[in-house]
Amino acid sequence: MSATAAAAPRAERPAxxxxxxxxxxxxxxxxxxxxxxxxxxxxVTVLLGANGAGKTTLLxxxxxxxxxxxxxxxxxxxxxxxxxxxxxxxxxxxxxxxxRELFSRMSVSDHIELGARLCEPxxxxxxxxxxxxxxxEIAARLRQAAGTLSGGEQMMxxxxxxxxxxxxxxxxxxxxxxxxxxxVLSIFRTLPQLQSRGMSVPLAEQSLRSGFSVADRAYIxxxxxxxxxxxxxxxxxxxxxxxAYLGG
Ligand SMILES: Nc1ncnc2c1ncn2[C@@H]1O[C@H](COP(=O)(O)OP(=O)(O)OP(=O)(O)O)[C@@H](O)[C@H]1O
Ligand SMILES: [Mg+2]
Numbered sequence: 001m002s003a004t005a006a007a008a009p010r011a012e013r014p015a016x017x018x019x020x021x022x023x024x025x026x027x028x029x030x031x032x033x034x035x036x037x038x039x040x041x042x043x044v045t046v047l048l049g050a051n052g053a054g055k056t057t058l059l060x061x062x063x064x065x066x067x068x069x070x071x072x073x074x075x076x077x078x079x080x081x082x083x084x085x086x087x088x089x090x091x092x093x094x095x096x097x098x099x100r101e102l103f104s105r106m107s108v109s110d111h112i113e114l115g116a117r118l119c120e121p122x123x124x125x126x127x128x129x130x131x132x133x134x135x136x137e138i139a140a141r142l143r144q145a146a147g148t149l150s151g152g153e154q155m156m157x158x159x160x161x162x163x164x165x166x167x168x169x170x171x172x173x174x175x176x177x178x179x180x181x182x183x184v185l186s187i188f189r190t191l192p193q194l195q196s197r198g199m200s201v202p203l204a205e206q207s208l209r210s211g212f213s214v215a216d217r218a219y220i221x222x223x224x225x226x227x228x229x230x231x232x233x234x235x236x237x238x239x240x241x242x243x244a245y246l247g248g
Pocket of ligand 2: 055056057098173174
């Protein structure tokens, strides 16, 4: 090997998720106006923004529920933008949608089986054991109808369903909505266990405080644009953050 080749930088490991200049919308409405962000492998990245900033639209676009009009979405360097949602799920993206979207009459177990339909049959038992160990609260209620669970338990079922696809990247849309701070904390406490398996978690949040507490990188979204980004500790100390968040 020549000295030059030896000194050449090695190709960097790609980020878990890269969103590059994505424009997306619904019908004639353009909502995401060229969004770019990076989620590191094994990281928790928070997307912060007020009502209507575009957080849900961004997560839905990454999940393949909405096709980007332009721009790229890369999962470990592989372009996935524009693929159908079930193919995006197969590629390794799990999605916990806004409002959880559970079927109220279906049981906890049924929801877990729904997620399992997208994973390899021979891995189902192992994945089921893993999610039930992560959330013992729902393991004790497998036969209970989802509509009769508490908000926190419903959130756990929505996460468990997404984890059954064994994702490399887990998108979580506003896990704290409608939940008591103590319940939110107990859900956030499970994230390091996912990270320890190399999973990356982009999550949408309205609350700056709770978003900063859980993430290692933060983006602030307003009117479909990223207006600020950085490490949570730096942003929390920056007086411009609230203005960026609220606009004006
Ligand atoms: N199906 C739709 N039809 C028309 N407009 C929509 C639709 N979905 C979203 N929008 C608009 O797109 C913008 C972004 O909405 P989005 O739901 O992505 O925001 P958000 O940041 O998730 O807000 P929230 O914190 O309230 O969940 C809003 O102005 C919203 O009204
Ligand atoms: Mg939303």
